[in-house]
Amino acid sequence: MSQPADRSDAMLEALRIPRGEGGPRKRRRRWPLVLGLLAAAVGGAVAFGTLRAPEVETTTARSAAEAGPAxxxxxxxxxxxRRIATVSSKITGRVLEVLIEEGQRVAADELLARLDPVDAAAQRNLAAAQLDSSRSQLAEARAQLVFAESALKRQQELFARRLTADSALEQAQVERDARSARLSALQRAVEVASKQLDVAELSVTNTEIRAPFAGVIVAKAAQPGEMISPVSAGGGFTRTGIGTLVDMDxxxxxxxxxxxxxxxxxxxxxxxxxxxxxxxxxxxxxxxxxxxxxxxxxxxxxxxxxxxxxxxxxxxxxxxxxxxxQARAADAPPLQGVLVAERAVVLAKPEAAVEAAASEAPASADLSARGHVFVVDGEQVRRVEVELGELRDSDRHVLKGVSAGDVLVLAPPAALQDGGRIRLKAR
Known part of the structure; x- marks a missing residue:
């Protein structure tokens, strides 16, 4: 009867876990897990604090001595x-070709457009033909004058010998004078025909529209096929110019x-x-x-x-x-301090000025010209009290507290404090 009891005790003993070996070993194995959790918690807190840091822009303080006048x-x-022109033609005509585009730079007297030259060319050809005709008549009149002068000379010789009557000599003189007058009239006719040809040539030249001065085309107003005139058409479809030219100088x-x-x-x-x-x-x-x-x-x-x-x-x-x-005198001393963007300065609050007035500060102190800025130091900022000067455009003259080259926070958030963390905004 003792054998079954001994066997049961042996089986229970085999199932029992020794306290001296298993317990402490398991506790020692928990420490790495606990340390990892603590490190993750600290890292998460740092990351959370970084994410909560405000994102700001920065500016750099500049030396006031190198700044320009106020x-x-x-x-x-x-x-x-000062020089702008709507370029048009001198005559009314139909646009044949436009050689400009907006933004194109052109030189003085450069060809910008052409009008249809058919009518002007026809007038020029007619004037040239009239000039040729007048010149032919002039040549004929010269020959007739030479013949009339020869006839007069013969009549004078015959009259000297008493071989001709007075009437024949007078007739020869009248004929010579008439031929001379006709020659003078034809010479003037040739001059008139030559000037008419010049006018006709000018009309042909006026079909070419050229730039009055060098500049840039800022507007194109006409297209081929449209009518253009130097005067207004009274609300019709006639253009008054081909484009607008501006002298950029x-x-x-x-x-x-x-x-x-x-x-x-x-x-x-x-x-x-x-x-x-x-x-x-x-x-x-x-x-x-x-x-x-x-x-x-x-x-x-x-x-x-x-x-x-x-x-x-x-x-x-x-x-x-x-x-x-404001022009500065040549012997004026250079400005002291620095210039910073006005948005980087936080002016002193009215209650702060009242407290300062109640203190032992001298009565001459300019309490309204005080404030503070936040100087960037790595990922943190330092609050620095500054003494302010005049406002120069979008900059503020800082007399004390900031040095040239310091990086400041632009438009500091109201919650930003001394030693606070920031994130720089990507540019």
Whole structure:
């Protein structure tokens, strides 16, 4: 009876797991998994923090000593050509050929179009035939005059010998004078016929339309087969020109300045022009003249401005913003500090100014000219207090706090704090 009990105990002993071996080994195997989970959690937190960092644009501070003069006044206007022409013909006719296209650059006296020359050529051929006829009659009159002079000479010799009557001599003289008068009349007729031929040749030449000056074709107004005339047809289908030609070297800027500020503008003063199409391109120029008349409906005065650049990107009727600059004296000291984009500066809040006024700050301190910027330092920013100067166009003059070359955050988000993380916006 003891054998079955011993066998059962042996089987239970074989199924039992020893505590000294299995338990600790399993606990030691859990540590790598726990460490991996902790690393993943830390990495996820960092990645989440990076994703939550605001995406910002940056700008670079520039030395104020290298900046140009300050702007006294800004005005808007348009690019305007001084030489622009609707090219037409001198005569009325049907267009035979048009040799221009929009954007084509042409030279002075270059052929632009042709009119049908059939009528003008016919008039020229008729004038040439009339000239030939007059010349033939002139040659005949010369021969007749020579014969009349010879006859007169013979009659004079016979009269001297008393061999002819007085009437015969008089008849010879009258004949010679008549032939001479006819010769003079035919000479004048030849001159008239020659001038008529010149006029007819000019009519043929007028069927060719040429450029009055060098420039660029900005509009093509006629096609082959259409009628064209130098005068208006009164609402009919006759064109008054084949195209519009602009001299690109005559481009200037016309701006309207409020009459309350026209006293700040002087002829010859420097300007900076910025085209609406190219906002990052400043074009230097100067004031040509102030037009001595005002627009009563807008209370403005027109100012003409020349641009120093003749770039092909400047085209007529472009919108432009002009800054009238204050000329600096040659012995004036250079500006101190830096220039930064105005959008990078956060002005001091009114309550901050009140607190500063209640402190021991001197009464002469310009509390309104203070603020702060965020300087980029890797993936983080530093909040820097700055002392501000004047506003120069879209830039702010910073007197203290920032150095040239510092990278600043443009339009800092309201939630951005000192030491905060940022992401740079891709350009």
């Amino acid at each position: 702007s006294l006044l800004d005005a808007s206007g348009f690019v305007t050509p 005559s481009l200037e800027v016309n701006v309207d300045v409020n009459e309350a500020y026209i006293g700040r503008v002087q002829p010859g003063m420097p300007v900076d022009a910025v085209l609406n199409a190219y906002p990052d391109w400043k074009i230097p120029g100067s004031v040509i003249a102030i037009v001595p008349t005002a627009d009563r409906s807008k209370a403005t005065v027109k100012v003409r401005i020349t641009l120093d650049s003749k770039d092909s990107r400047i085209v007529p009727d472009m919108g432009v913003r002009v800054s009238f600059l």
